[in-house]
Amino acid sequence: MSVQFRAAKKTSYSGLNTSSFTITKPVGTLDGDLMILYWSAQNTVVPNTLSGWTLLRSDSYDTAAETNSVYYKVASGEGATWAWTTPSGTRAAVTVVSLFNENASPIDAQGFQGNAASTTITGPTLTIAEAGEVILWFGGYGASTAARVVTQPAGYTVADALATADNSTVFAGHLAAYLLNPSTGSTGAINGSMTHGDPNYAFAISIKALPANAYQLLLASM
Numbered sequence: 001m002s003v004q005f006r007a008a009k010k011t012s013y014s015g016l017n018t019s020s021f022t023i024t025k026p027v028g029t030l031d032g033d034l035m036i037l038y039w040s041a042q043n044t045v046v047p048n049t050l051s052g053w054t055l056l057r058s059d060s061y062d063t064a065a066e067t068n069s070v071y072y073k074v075a076s077g078e079g080a081t082w083a084w085t086t087p088s089g090t091r092a093a094v095t096v097v098s099l100f101n102e103n104a105s106p107i108d109a110q111g112f113q114g115n116a117a118s119t120t121i122t123g124p125t126l127t128i129a130e131a132g133e134v135i136l137w138f139g140g141y142g143a144s145t146a147a148r149v150v151t152q153p154a155g156y157t158v159a160d161a162l163a164t165a166d167n168s169t170v171f172a173g174h175l176a177a178y179l180l181n182p183s184t185g186s187t188g189a190i191n192g193s194m195t196h197g198d199p200n201y202a203f204a205i206s207i208k209a210l211p212a213n214a215y216q217l218l219l220a221s222m
Contacts, residue, residue, distance in 0.1 A: 004100035004210075005134065005178055006033050010093070010163035017089040021047075023082045026098045029075050034101035034207065037071040037094065038138045040174050042165055045090040047071075050082055056107070061114025062199035066142030066172055068112070070203065074101065093163035095176040097136055103208050108133055110205040123153065123190035123202035128182050132209030135182050139192040139202040140174025149195040152177035182206070 007026035029035065039047055044067050046058050056070040075098065086092075111124025121139040128135075137156055141148055148171070152158055156177040164173035175192070190204050 006098040008097045008159035010095045010160045019086045021084045029098040033075040033098045036097045039069040041090045041092045059112040091165040093165040108206040112203045114201045117197045121192040121200045126187045135179045137177045141198045141200040142172040150175040151193045
């Protein structure tokens with residue numbers, strides 16, 4: 001059975017250099033949902049891992065002009081927001097995506113790619129193990145001289161609007177998108193695009209298909 005997209009919420013900290021961030025949980029998230037949090041900061045700052053969350057990876061690109069960190073957590077009785085902190089001040093853009101999940105180990109494959117200045121956001125290639133998975137894609141830019149428009153890969157659905165981390169001279173942001181039930185095997189490079197040739201990056205992650213009995217569980221949770 002295919003993984004079900006539940007909700008997404010972006011939080012932008014533009015023009016604010018801070019070490020304290022209030023991140024909003026996507027409306028409609030239910031206990032048991034898998035939450036993927038994508039964090040892009042304008043420098044090498046990696047957030048302090050909040051209790052209950054697991055750091056999946058952190059990647060820097062463009063001579064460490066921006067660092068991207070990925071966390072995940074199974075929803076369990078949280079409030080509407082979380083208070084995240086960082087070791088030092090930064091500007092950050094954050095998106096949380098919630099998915100219906102019944103897998104104890106939900107992550108199948110993942111990959112990150114940083115790119116030199118281009119209007120193409122060249123993404124990683126994933127190998128999809130089984131039918132019914134979902135791919136989440138996060139693509140964006142940093143150290144730009146103006147805000148940009150990011151377009152998701154062909155066939156993907158935008159999860160939420162562009163999350164930004166701008167000031168008066170440096171602009172950064174990322175877009176979240178997803179693809180339900182991709183074909184098994186190699187995806188090829190999962191590429192998006194943007195309106196100007198800036199250094200950019202893409203991260204993609206595939207979430208395993210739901211177990212056979214999840215249809216009844218999904219109906220019960222809706």
